[in-house]
Amino acid sequence: QKEVEQDPGPLSVPEGAIVSLNCTYSNSAFQYFMWYRQYSRKGPELLMYTYSSGNKEDGRFTAQVDKSSKYISLFIRDSQPSDSATYLCAMSARGNNRLAFGKGNQVVVIP
Amino acid sequence: DARVTQTPRHKVTEMGQEVTMRCQPILGHNTVFWYRQTMMQGLELLAYFRNRAPLDDSGMPKDRFSAEMPDATLATLKIQPSEPRDSAVYFCASGLVWTGDSYEQYFGPGTRLTVT
Numbered sequence: 001q002k003e004v005e006q007d008p009g010p011l012s013v014p015e016g017a018i019v020s021l022n023c024t025y026s027n028s029a030f031q032y033f034m035w036y037r038q039y040s041r042k043g044p045e046l047l048m049y050t051y052s053s054g055n056k057e058d059g060r061f062t063a064q065v066d067k068s069s070k071y072i073s074l075f076i077r078d079s080q081p082s083d084s085a086t087y088l089c090a091m092s093a094r095g096n097n098r099l100a101f102g103k104g105n106q107v108v109v110i111p
Numbered sequence: 112d113a114r115v116t117q118t119p120r121h122k123v124t125e126m127g128q129e130v131t132m133r134c135q136p137i138l139g140h141n142t143v144f145w146y147r148q149t150m151m152q153g154l155e156l157l158a159y160f161r162n163r164a165p166l167d168d169s170g171m172p173k174d175r176f177s178a179e180m181p182d183a184t185l186a187t188l189k190i191q192p193s194e195p196r197d198s199a200v201y202f203c204a205s206g207l208v209w210t211g212d213s214y215e216q217y218f219g220p221g222t223r224l225t226v227t
Contacts, residue, residue: 088153
């Protein structure tokens with residue numbers, strides 16, 4: 001079993017819809033939770049970061065962490081065609097700069 | 112606008128040839144990571160350095176891969192001999208870590224390697 005599981009299935013939504021992405025993990029030592037966005041043929045870029053459990057909102061993006069269930073989510077409200085990208089979850093343990101990544105979800109927002 | 116740069120951006124080579132990929136981290140960053148991305152495995156950490164010293168290369172096939180930081184502005188990843196299964200996109204990322212934890216890694220554009 002991989003440390004981080006993310007269903008890589010592509011997701012197509014109409015413009016303006018809410019996009020919901022999630023990851024599960026097995027390592028209870030993970031404390032830092034991140035979402036990276038990767039456009040086609042580009043490197044990943046940090047989108048959201050959350051420490052421990054809770055919610056974090058940044059504009060149209062909301063990240064949620066439920067450590068008791070080992071489950072993290074990313075929500076994109078009012079999705080735009082420019083949100084079309086692959087979204088990767090990543091996490092790390094305290095004192096360890098290694099990031100464990102999910103496989104990524106390809107999101108396509110249809111105008 | 113500080114960025115991680117990688118060369119070459121694309122590389123096509125024949126099986127058995129040596130491949131060298133280069134990375135220039137963001138000036139002032141003290142941690143450098145090498146990743147490999149494939150459709151099957153996703154993004155995998157190969158090795159990382161702190162202040163030019165290798166901290167972890169457990170993700171790297173030791174018999175054919177080697178990673179070095181000859182100086183603070185250059186990291187290299189070498190494959191010798193290359194095999195078709197090495198075909199992937201190789202990313203370099205850099206970050207700044209002093210005390211405590213840092214989650215921010217800045218990725219380069221990647222080197223797309225094809226081994227025939």
